[in-house]
Amino acid sequence: MDFIFHGATNVALQKTIEQKKETPRVRWQGWWYAFLWGAIADLVPFTVPVVYSIFKGIAFWAGENPEMLQVSQNMYQYTHSLVIFGALFLLVRAITKKWHLPMLGWALHIVMDMPLHAPEYFPTPFLFPLSSWTLPFGISWTTWWIWGSLWIILIGWFVWLKRNKKHD
Numbered sequence: 001m002d003f004i005f006h007g008a009t010n011v012a013l014q015k016t017i018e019q020k021k022e023t024p025r026v027r028w029q030g031w032w033y034a035f036l037w038g039a040i041a042d043l044v045p046f047t048v049p050v051v052y053s054i055f056k057g058i059a060f061w062a063g064e065n066p067e068m069l070q071v072s073q074n075m076y077q078y079t080h081s082l083v084i085f086g087a088l089f090l091l092v093r094a095i096t097k098k099w100h101l102p103m104l105g106w107a108l109h110i111v112m113d114m115p116l117h118a119p120e121y122f123p124t125p126f127l128f129p130l131s132s133w134t135l136p137f138g139i140s141w142t143t144w145w146i147w148g149s150l151w152i153i154l155i156g157w158f159v160w161l162k163r164n165k166k167h168d
C-alpha cells in the first residue's frame with residue numbers, strides 16, 4: 001500500500017493498543033511517531049529517489065533510472081524483512097527492558113505488503129537475509145478496488161476507535 005496508508009494503519013493500531021493499556025503513552029510518542037514506524041519501511045528506500053525523480057522529471061517507477069531503482073530494490077530487502085524487524089525489536093527490548101510497541105507498525109507493514117505486491121514487481125522478501133523467497137502470488141495494491149477497499153476498512157477502524165474512546 002501507499003506509505004500514508006501504512007503510517008495511518010499504525011496510528012490506528014497504537015490507538016487500539018492504548019485503549020487496552022493502563023499506562024498512558026509517553027508524551028513524545030505522538031501520532032506522528034506511530035505514523036513514522038508504520039511508513040519507515042517505504043520511506044527509507046524510496047524518499048530520496050522519488051523526490052529526486054520528481055525534480056528531474058524521471059519516471060522512477062517505470063525504471064527510467066535503472067541504477068537508482070536497483071539501489072531502492074536493495075534497500076527494500078532490508079526494510080521489508082521480518083527477520084531484521086524481529087532482531088531489532090528484540091534488541092530494543094533487551095536494551096530498554098520494555099517492548100517498544102510503536103515498532104509493531106513496521107511488522108504490520110511487511111505482513112500487508114506480502115500479498116499486496118505482484119510477484120514480478122517489488123515482491124516482499126520477508127525472510128531476508130536467510131532466504132530471498134517471496135510469495136508466488138499477490139495482487140498489486142495499486143489495483144483500484146483493493147486500494148479503495150483497504151482505505152474504507154481503515155477509515156472504519158478510525159470511526160470505531162472514536163466511538164469507543166474512553167471518556168475521562
Ligand SMILES: [Zn+2]
Pocket residue numbers: 001041042080109113
Ligand atoms: Zn512497503
